[in-house]
Amino acid sequence: MAEKQQTILRTQNLQAFYVLEMQGAQKIVKAVNEVNLQVYENEIYGIAGESGCGKTTLLKTLFNEIAPPLRLIEGKLYYRINDAEVDVTGMSADEKRRLRMEYISYIPQGSMSVFNPVQRIRGTFQDFIGSHVSGKNREQVFELAHRRVLELGLPRNVLDTYPHQLSGGMRQRVTIALASVLNPRIMIGDEPTTALDVVVQRGVIQMLKEIQRSLKNTIIMVTHDMGVHANIADRIGIMYAGKIVEEGTTEQIFANPSHPYTQFLINSLPKFGDKSMRDSVPGSPPSLADVPKGCPFHPRCPHARDICRQQMPDLTRLNDDHKVACWLVGGQDG
Amino acid sequence: MIFVKRYLIPRLIAYFLVIWVGITVVFFIPRLTPNDPVMRMIGEMRARGANLEPGAMDGIISDLTEMYGLEGSWLDQYGAFWSRLVNGDFGVSFFQFPAPVNQLIGNALPWTLGLLLSTTAITWIIGNMVGGIAGYYTRRRWSRAMDAVAMVIRPLPYYIFAFALLLIFAYLVRWFPITGGASLGALPSFTWDYIRNVLWHSFLPAASLIVLGGTVTFQTMKLLVQNVNAESFVQYAKLGGVTEDRIVRKYIIRNAMLPQITGLALSFGQIFSGALITEIVFGYPGLGMLLYRAILNGDYNLIMGITILSIVGITTAILIVDLAYPLFDPRVRYV
Numbered sequence A: 001m002a003e004k005q006q007t008i009l010r011t012q013n014l015q016a017f018y019v020l021e022m023q024g025a026q027k028i029v030k031a032v033n034e035v036n037l038q039v040y041e042n043e044i045y046g047i048a049g050e051s052g053c054g055k056t057t058l059l060k061t062l063f064n065e066i067a068p069p070l071r072l073i074e075g076k077l078y079y080r081i082n083d084a085e086v087d088v089t090g091m092s093a094d095e096k097r098r099l100r101m102e103y104i105s106y107i108p109q110g111s112m113s114v115f116n117p118v119q120r121i122r123g124t125f126q127d128f129i130g131s132h133v134s135g136k137n138r139e140q141v142f143e144l145a146h147r148r149v150l151e152l153g154l155p156r157n158v159l160d161t162y163p164h165q166l167s168g169g170m171r172q173r174v175t176i177a178l179a180s181v182l183n184p185r186i187m188i189g190d191e192p193t194t195a196l197d198v199v200v201q202r203g204v205i206q207m208l209k210e211i212q213r214s215l216k217n218t219i220i221m222v223t224h225d226m227g228v229h230a231n232i233a234d235r236i237g238i239m240y241a242g243k244i245v246e247e248g249t250t251e252q253i254f255a256n257p258s259h260p261y262t263q264f265l266i267n268s269l270p271k272f273g274d275k276s277m278r279d280s281v282p283g284s285p286p287s288l289a290d291v292p293k294g295c296p297f298h299p300r301c302p303h304a305r306d307i308c309r310q311q312m313p314d315l316t317r318l319n320d321d322h323k324v325a326c327w328l329v330g331g332q333d334g
Numbered sequence B: 001m002i003f004v005k006r007y008l009i010p011r012l013i014a015y016f017l018v019i020w021v022g023i024t025v026v027f028f029i030p031r032l033t034p035n036d037p038v039m040r041m042i043g044e045m046r047a048r049g050a051n052l053e054p055g056a057m058d059g060i061i062s063d064l065t066e067m068y069g070l071e072g073s074w075l076d077q078y079g080a081f082w083s084r085l086v087n088g089d090f091g092v093s094f095f096q097f098p099a100p101v102n103q104l105i106g107n108a109l110p111w112t113l114g115l116l117l118s119t120t121a122i123t124w125i126i127g128n129m130v131g132g133i134a135g136y137y138t139r140r141r142w143s144r145a146m147d148a149v150a151m152v153i154r155p156l157p158y159y160i161f162a163f164a165l166l167l168i169f170a171y172l173v174r175w176f177p178i179t180g181g182a183s184l185g186a187l188p189s190f191t192w193d194y195i196r197n198v199l200w201h202s203f204l205p206a207a208s209l210i211v212l213g214g215t216v217t218f219q220t221m222k223l224l225v226q227n228v229n230a231e232s233f234v235q236y237a238k239l240g241g242v243t244e245d246r247i248v249r250k251y252i253i254r255n256a257m258l259p260q261i262t263g264l265a266l267s268f269g270q271i272f273s274g275a276l277i278t279e280i281v282f283g284y285p286g287l288g289m290l291l292y293r294a295i296l297n298g299d300y301n302l303i304m305g306i307t308i309l310s311i312v313g314i315t316t317a318i319l320i321v322d323l324a325y326p327l328f329d330p331r332v333r334y335v
Ligand SMILES: Nc1ncnc2c1ncn2[C@@H]1O[C@H](COP(=O)(O)OP(=O)(O)O)[C@@H](O)[C@H]1O
Pocket: A018, A020, A029, A031, A049, A050, A051, A052, A053, A054, A055, A056, A057, A058, A069, A287, A288, A289
């Protein structure tokens, strides 16, 4: 992380809202609100935040999967494709489809219903790969898929099983094998470790790290579990009410958490040898259909001042890569 | 094989047990009603003006009792009933005496099969195709419009809808005949004239069944497709950039069809009780009409014949669904 890194994905003032029509009235859920992200090649970028703060929606938006009721209100999304920065929001459906698996892939939660229940895992591999590779190459990719499955410690016969015959951990590994098989530049994971027990979770984290290291690509991973982030992420973005409120390297975030919300998230982690109850964040997150004025965290913040109730602070640079949006920490007006 | 021992044999035993219980119930229920078919028959003969002397009367009563299989205790009757049944003999009809029940059913069955096999198949195919497409494009305006139309048609009581068709197209504009399966006097034959005659007569009953049944199938399939479309495995395939035609064929349709296949088999099983109301409204000479007359006349043997056919039809359909289902859904395994 020493030298300047090449940006692979960048957003500019990204705003994606759910626009819901309910008996004539319009309800707007501001799930992704003015997000400016810059994600580098060859890094694991973690996104953290309580459930309901917009993490999944942000990932969908970064994945360029914006379908009603979700709408892109404003902003740009750029991928770096073949050394050129491309605005991908205006792409046709087929252009978007082609990028998937090959350039950017998605790792879902390996839940019970993530694979087509009526076909063998092999069928899923064939559909996913066959939709992107044709002719002779397809054979080679199937070879590669076989090899990847073995490398990831999955039994050889996993391709011949039906999804319901696999454990949660195995299904999760299969999704990772599938996401990496065409060597994409970016892999996006939405809580891929959340449903797993701790031992299996550790294995999956290890696997993700190894794949990232060998492909030298980028992983953007969402989880609400700060402990997982500590294990896997190079940099972390803290999300609250649809906004990134703090961003920094993993060391910076854990050594010097600067947003009161980040401090709560970190303090709620259990510490080795400490048997006292951990504090959780007081109160509950706001509804994104009705976000408080000013800093959205102010109703739960022990340090809230007048200005916090009036105005949202900008994301300001503390040092190097460490940025925070809080009036307590050098935030200025406008 | 484990499958045969652990699943197939118990399943077949259950199959025959259900049929046995069903038929036994059908045997005893009419005998528990206060209706005495022999006395009814005599009453009818009297009403027609037959003058019966007391001596002749006793003879007729015992003849009828024997003919109807009502001799001896219920247990004796039950034994005699089964020994006839295993030979495929349902006895004679009480009220179209002395026609055997087999013959009456044989005359009515082709009409019912012809009408119901074809309408059931057409209903299923059209309902599922249109419902599937509308479910996939559920946000389009035309899909919502179809939904609205279905919502108007669906709650119509069937007999009112059928009568309305009859009134408009047979009585007012006279495009179709009011009653019957074919024109009176038309001889059954494989000529184009006769076939056209039958099709012309069956048009309104078929239309009534297809429109109302198709609406139900449409709504069911539309909902199924909408639900499957929202499942994580479909969402995941989309995020994996799987081509739309693969997703539609192998992910959505394939999964949404599972309950519909079961439904189709069960509808075929139900064919043997006929389409009671349809046949009554349109005066169609099928099993439903036959059953209706049999019930009106207290014709035990005929009621039993049709009901038994229906019991066997439905239980067999369920058996086939159960045995064939693992072929469609790998999550179901019988071992
Ligand atoms: N399909 C949807 N339609 C309407 N609102 C949605 C939809 N999906 C999510 N939301 C709302 O958007 C907000 C953010 O949700 P989400 O991105 O899933 O958060 P997270 O992943 O952090 O739990 C929530 O308030 C949620 O209710």
